[in-house]
Amino acid sequence: MDASFWALVGLIIFLGIMAYIKVPAMMGSALDKRADQIRNELEQAKKLREEAQQLLAEYQRKRKEAEAEAAGILSAAEKEAAILRDEAKAKTEEYVSRRTAMAEQKIQQAEADAINEVRAAAVDLAVVAAENLIGKKVDSKASDALFKASLGDLKTRLN
Structure with missing residues (x-):
């Protein structure tokens, strides 16, 4: 008997023991569990x-x-900014027009004041010139006659 025979006998015994302890069933169940x-x-x-x-x-x-909401918020902010810009522009234009009107009023008042000052100076100058002229040309006799004539003229106007 050679070694091959004993190897075959050992293999058969080994396979018999394996079948007796149900190793193939354990391997199958282990594989089933793993599956x-x-x-x-x-x-x-x-x-x-x-x-x-x-x-x-x-x-x-x-x-x-969120993107749609952000776009809506951005759109609303742009509209609000445009409205604020338009309001600011209108207020600025109104302010400028008021200031222009006030400046024109001040200029007209200054012109009227200047004209009144020139008139007053002309009247003062005319009075001084008339006094000088009358003072040189009218003596006391003529002064009395002028006074009486003015007084009579005043009486007729008052009645």
Whole structure:
């Protein structure tokens, strides 16, 4: 008997012992458990992927809503800025027109004051010139006659 024969006998005994302790069944059940575990992990991964896609879709929707809201806010701010700019322009134009009108009034008043001053100076000068002229040409006799004539003229006007 050679060594090959004993190796074959040992192999048969070994396989018999393995079959007796149900090693193939244990290996099958271990492989079945491992397959079930892998199947469960795949199902969980699939669920997680679906949840992640739902979250992604929700966040994209929220981002679009936020962008739309930001665009609305920007549009409203631009409109408000335009209104404020128009109001400021109108107020500035009103202020300038009021100031211009006030300046024109002051100029007219200054012109009227200047004309009145010139008239007053002309009257004063005319009075002084008349006094000098009358003082040189009229003596006391003529002065009395002029006074009486003025007095009579005044009486006729008062009655």
